[in-house]
Amino acid sequence: MQEVDRVIRARLYSEVPLIRQVGEYIIQSGGKRLRPALVLLSAGACGYGSGVHHHELAAVVEFIHTATLLHDDVVDESDMRRGRKTANAMFGNAASVLVGDFLYSRSFQMMLSVGSMRVQEVLADATNVIAEGEVLQLLNCHDADVDVERYMQVIRYKTAKLFEAASRLGAILGGAAPELEQSMAEFGMRLGTAFQIIDDVLDYSGDEQTTGKHMGDDLAEGKTTLPLIHAMQTGTPEQAAAVRHAIHEGGRADMGAVIDAVRQTGALDVAKRYASAEAVLARSALSALPASQFKESLLKLSDFAVERDF
Numbered sequence: 001m002q003e004v005d006r007v008i009r010a011r012l013y014s015e016v017p018l019i020r021q022v023g024e025y026i027i028q029s030g031g032k033r034l035r036p037a038l039v040l041l042s043a044g045a046c047g048y049g050s051g052v053h054h055h056e057l058a059a060v061v062e063f064i065h066t067a068t069l070l071h072d073d074v075v076d077e078s079d080m081r082r083g084r085k086t087a088n089a090m091f092g093n094a095a096s097v098l099v100g101d102f103l104y105s106r107s108f109q110m111m112l113s114v115g116s117m118r119v120q121e122v123l124a125d126a127t128n129v130i131a132e133g134e135v136l137q138l139l140n141c142h143d144a145d146v147d148v149e150r151y152m153q154v155i156r157y158k159t160a161k162l163f164e165a166a167s168r169l170g171a172i173l174g175g176a177a178p179e180l181e182q183s184m185a186e187f188g189m190r191l192g193t194a195f196q197i198i199d200d201v202l203d204y205s206g207d208e209q210t211t212g213k214h215m216g217d218d219l220a221e222g223k224t225t226l227p228l229i230h231a232m233q234t235g236t237p238e239q240a241a242a243v244r245h246a247i248h249e250g251g252r253a254d255m256g257a258v259i260d261a262v263r264q265t266g267a268l269d270v271a272k273r274y275a276s277a278e279a280v281l282a283r284s285a286l287s288a289l290p291a292s293q294f295k296e297s298l299l300k301l302s303d304f305a306v307e308r309d310f
Helices: 003-011 016-028 033-047 053-075 088-093 093-112 117-140 149-174 178-206 226-234 237-249 255-264 268-284 293-307
Strands: none
Touching: 003 016, 003 053, 016 053, 016 088, 016 093, 016 117, 016 237, 033 053, 033 149, 033 293, 053 088, 053 093, 053 117, 053 149, 088 093, 088 268, 117 149, 149 226, 149 293, 178 226, 178 268, 178 293, 226 237, 226 255, 226 268, 237 255, 255 268, 268 293
C-alpha cells in the first residue's frame, strides 16, 4: 500500500498548479483505500508474484473512485467528507469537476501501461456502469416509491461495480482461469454491496466524529435508502407519511421523526441483515481459492464491511 501511495503521488503530478493542489488535498484527506487493497490482495491470492502492474492498477482504481467522489460531492452539494471540508467546499465546484475529469483521463493513461486489452475492457466497462449508477441515483432522488430492487440496482452500479472490477483485475493479473476470475468478481460485487448498505445504515446511526460526515446527509439529499424503504413498508401510517414527506422535500426539517421511525421499525437491523447476507455470499465466492494470507485478508475484509462503524 505504501508503494501504491507512491504511485498515486507520482501520477497526480501535473504542471497545472491547481490540479496538484486539489490532488494533494484529496490524498491527505485519507480514506480506507479498500479498492486498491482489493486489487493487491486479489492479485496475491491468485498467484501474481512479481512485477508492478498490481500497484499501477490499484492506483488506477483509487483514481476512478476519487473522481466519482469529486463529482458526487458537487452533485450532492456536500461540504464535508471524512471529517474535512470537501474539495468543492475548499476550491469550488468548477475545480472539483475538472480535477475529477483529470483523474479519469489520467487513469486511462495509466491502464495502458499494463498492456492488456482485457484490463482496459474491465475498467472501461466499470467506469461506464458507475456513471449509469450516478444517473440512476439522481433519477431516484425525492422518489419515495423506490423499492428494494431499484435501490439495489443503484448500489450495484454506483458502488459495487468498482469493487467487482478491483477483484477481477487482481485475478486477471494472477492469470486465473475464467471460472476463478468470475468468482473473484462475484466476491468484489458482494463485498461492495454490503459495504454500501452499511454506509446507508450509518447515515442514521453513526457518530459524526467517527464517520466523518453529517448524520442524515442521505435524507437531506432526498435519497431513498434501504432503512427508509423498510420504515415506510412496516411503520405506522403516520411514520410512513413522515418518511415520504422527508424524501419528497429533502432537507433536515423532518430528521427527528424519520430517525424515530427508522429505529422503532427495526429498519437498521433489517438493513444490517441484508449486508450480512451479501457478506456470506462474498465469503462463499472465495471457496475455490487456495489457503493464503491474501485469502485470509479478503475474508477479514468481508467481516469489516459489515461490522465497521465508520
